Amino acid sequence: MKQTKIVASISDRRCGVDFIRQLFLAGVNVVRMNTAHATPEGIKEIIRNTRKVSKHIGILIDTKGPEVRSTxxxxxIPYKxxxxxxxxxxxxxxxSHDCxxxxxxxxxxxxxVGDDVLFDDGELDMKVIGKEGDSLVVEVQND
Structure with a gap:
């Protein structure tokens, strides 16, 4: 009995029935859709085309979580x-560098306090070491 599931991330730019059928025949069990990179209509198209191939393919929707941006x-700004x-x-x-x-x-x-704050898609890590008034005090963990 198969113990592993194969998940394929599918883009709404390439989600034709023939393409999904090829993946299914190659062993794909789950189609994953990333809502951060697809339109609502694109998501619907992936679902429709997946169901045209098989009702036995799982559908996984990866929703975009909240992002906080620096101003x-x-x-x-380089950090050490x-x-x-x-x-x-x-x-x-x-x-600015200090704020x-x-x-x-x-x-x-x-x-x-104790949480990590990541910047630049995780390239820069800062650890929260305290709170002062309306600010977090953080220590840079890597250059």
Missing amino acids: GTDSP TGERVKIFGHNTEDT INVSYPNFVNDVQ
Whole structure:
């Protein structure tokens, strides 16, 4: 008996019935759709075409989670391991090296001491070491 499931991420740009049928015949059990990269109509098309191939193919919808963005800067800001910086939820103020402002005003309330805050798709890690007023105090974990 098969113990493994094969999941294939399908784009709404390439989701034709023949393509999905080829994947199914090759052993795919689940079609995964990423809503961060597909339109609602594209998602519907993937589902329709998957069902045309087989009702036995599982459908997995990967929903886009919330993203918090830093506010604008004049140029990229380099950080070094061990530096301490403050993060504020002041979405109308620009970001500087020592003061990162983010798009979500309640950020400071929703993040806890000990949490990691990742920037640049996880390339830069900052650990929350404290809270001071309406800011988080973070320590840079990597250059």
